[in-house]
Amino acid sequence: MAGNEVVIHVKGDTKQAEDAIEVLGRKIKVGLGEQIRVAGQAMTAFGLGITAAFGFAVKATLEEEQGIRRLDTALKRTGVSYAQQKAAIEGVVAAQQRLTNFSDSESRATLERLVTITGDYTTSLAALPVTLDLATSLQIDHASAATLLGKALTGSTEALSRYGVKLA
Numbered sequence: 541m542a543g544n545e546v547v548i549h550v551k552g553d554t555k556q557a558e559d560a561i562e563v564l565g566r567k568i569k570v571g572l573g574e575q576i577r578v579a580g581q582a583m584t585a586f587g588l589g590i591t592a593a594f595g596f597a598v599k600a601t602l603e604e605e606q607g608i609r610r611l612d613t614a615l616k617r618t619g620v621s622y623a624q625q626k627a628a629i630e631g632v633v634a635a636q637q638r639l640t641n642f643s644d645s646e647s648r649a650t651l652e653r654l655v656t657i658t659g660d661y662t663t664s665l666a667a668l669p670v671t672l673d674l675a676t677s678l679q680i681d682h683a684s685a686a687t688l689l690g691k692a693l694t695g696s697t698e699a700l701s702r703y704g705v706k707l708a
Contacts, residue, residue, distance in 0.1 A: 614655040650682045657690030
């Protein structure tokens with residue numbers, strides 16, 4: 541005896557078994573293909589989201605730089621520059637951002653308008669918090685508040701009185 545070996549011979553038609561295996565193989569391929577397609581779509585959507593977020597960040601940065609350049613231009617007309625006064629300006633702007641609903645860009649734009657109207661950097665920087673408070677109190681935008689207060693600082697208080705604000 542050569543060992544414990546069992547040999548089984550099966551006779552019959554294997555066509556049905558072969559067909560069933562072939563159908564199973566196609567289903568696996570289709571299911572796997574669908575999973576790959578869905579995964580590809582998810583990765584594409586994720587990539588688009590990252591690209592959009594990056595685009596918004598770049599746009600915001602460019603807009604902020606433009607706002608600083610506009611403020612610098614207004615400041616230079618008064619004999620100072622943004623670079624010289626950056627620490628003081630950003631300190632007030634940061635404080636206002638913590639205390640109000642106005643962004644740093646809005647605060648800088650308000651300061652730019654005040655400086656343009658008054659021609660006085662020091663007075664304008666001191667008036668920035670009051671201007672943003674005025675905007676909130678009167679429920680107007682920061683630019684309108686800067687125009688009202690800037691005019692009042694130069695002696696024209698009529699516009700403020702139309703809003704019911706009386707200066708003592």
